[in-house]
Amino acid sequence: MTYSSTAAFASIAVAELDLDGPDGPVLSLGPAPGGPPLGAGDIFSLVRLRGRPAATVLGRAGAGEDPADVLMAAYRARKGRSDQRDLGRYEPAAVEGEPHAPPRTTVVIGTRERAGQLARALDSLLTQDHPDFRVVVVDNAPVTSATRDLVASRYAGRVDYVHEPRPGLALAHNRGLAAADGAVVAFTDDDVIADPHWLTALSTPFAADPGLGCVTGLILPARLTTPAQILLESHGGFAKGFEPRLYDPARPPAGEPLFPFTAGSFGSGANMAFRADALRAVGGFDPATGTGTPARGGDDLYAFVRILSAGHRLRYTPGALVWHHHRETWRDLENQAYGYGAGLTAYLTAILVRRPALLPALLAKLPRGLAHARAITAHRPEGDARPGPGGHGAQHYPWPRGLSRLERRGMLYGPLGYAKARRRISGDGGQA
Structure with a gap:
């Protein structure tokens, strides 16, 4: 396309x-x-x-x-507009819990054969203003020693290296979780640059709220130099806005009747943190989900829903910022569209396989769930686009129907991809 x-x-x-x-x-x-x-x-x-x-x-x-x-x-x-939703109300006591010191945190980055990008991300992590943290790189099914050599030569004594031989981002994250020694474990990707205040903003809310199980943050584009990057950002990108939100399973949000199955609205895997004990208690990430598996994605969405369904709260805090290098080519964007659709239904399949008790709740919400799924993949009809990046510019970039079709095709494939991934893991002697 x-x-x-x-x-x-x-x-x-x-x-x-x-x-x-x-x-x-x-x-x-x-x-x-x-x-x-x-x-x-x-x-x-x-x-x-x-x-x-x-x-x-x-x-x-x-x-x-x-x-x-x-x-x-x-x-x-x-x-000056009447709609103030994205103007970022400053609520330090309620959002960041500033009277509280941030807890010890382990930062996990899963990576595979992208040493150049990884170095850029690590440089930003090592300048964080958090007072007590550790960085763990998980080398996922490497074919060369480039990642190991980078950590040993450039970051010796400052970054820990862990090897995960089986491919899959969820497996890499679980390996990092096992190596984590902090009360909080944060996850980001090798294609981000973290703001110097990122980790403090992401981890401090755990100290302020003992019932908090997960915190997600703001993701903005690091560069807008190619048509694929500009188009993606003009239609929302990964940002969830500038208004803090708290998701509490004891008080489901009135504006989200599909809660908690609308996991995509909670945040993204490039910017998330969990109370380590809570994540371990729900079994970590489903190893049959995520990039690098036939499921293509959904590992972060699965974890969000598992944390919420276990009774923990989830907070979105825009003060925790990372800059993300969006994919540069149209082929990359096509793969991303298909993978997003596949990951969406793969994670729902994973939830029902591992937590069948949630099936009645999902079935009760299924009619509206199907409408929601169609809405999030349809974006806008061609010719009815939002203006420029984030919807605030002067140019109009219609979303190609072909990308919407790819997302819907991915949604049809997702459950099959998840089943393939489970069989692969079982065949490797692991637990799916």
């Missing part, structure tokens, strides 16, 4: 606008090198208020215009 309007896509600079600079707002490039410089053209910017992520804006600077002025005008225009 190719996209008919690729000529309309121009690289977009990624920036940060800090509203609290010593002499007024300060604009700087985002953390990832390689994108276009600040100047004339489109700029996608995170806005920080008191150091915390507060909003994203997209502005277009003309020749001779100050990009900071353009973005400030865009921010003021957004702030």
Whole structure:
């Protein structure tokens, strides 16, 4: 599949606008090198208020215009609208639990043959302001020694290396969970750059709320240089907004009647943390799910639902930010669309196989569940697109119907993929 309007896509600079600079707002490039410089053209910017992520804006600077002025005008225009949902209310006591010290945390990164990307992620993790953490790299079914050599030569004494011979992200995560020694275990991917405050913001809520089982955070694009990256972000990307949310199984959210089976709304695997004992108590991740298995995905969604169904609360906190390198090519985006659909139904299959007691609840919600599944894969009809990245720009990028069809095909395949993965693990002598 190719996209008919690729000529309309121009690289977009990624920036940060800090509203609290010593002499007024300060604009700087985002953390990832390689994108276009600040100047004339489109700029996608995170806005920080008191150091915390507060909003994203997209502005277009003309020749001779100050990009900071353009973005400030865009921010003021957004702030003046009646809809304030994405403007990031600052609630330190309720969201971050600031009177509490962050607990000891183990950060786990599962990786496979991407040493260059991994080094970039590790560099960002080792500059975290968290007072007590450890980083564990899980080398998943490697075919070379590149990852082991990188950790040994560049990060000796600062990063621990663990080998998981069987392929699959859930297996890698379970291996990392077994190696974790913190009260909290955080997971991220090798294609992110973590904000320096990420781990503190992600782990501190556990100290403030003993009933909390999981925390997820904000994911923004590290670069917007290819049509595939721009299209993905223009239709939501991985971001879940700037408003903190608490999901409590004892008080299901009124606006989500399918709760807790709408796991995709809770967060993503590139930015999640669990109370380690709670995750172990539910059996960790289902090894037949996740990237690297025939199921193609769903390991994070499975864990979210298992934690909630065990009675623990889940919090989304936008103060915990990572910058994600979106996939660059159309082929990558096609694979991602198919894998997302497959992972969605694979995780639902995994939940019912491992927790059959949840079947009556799922069946009761199935009619609306089918409508929901169709909605999240249909996106918007071609020609009825949201504007620019995050929905706040000036250009319109319709979502190709072909990607929606791929997601629906993936959904049909998901249960079969999960069954194949279980058979593979059983054949390897493991427990599926």
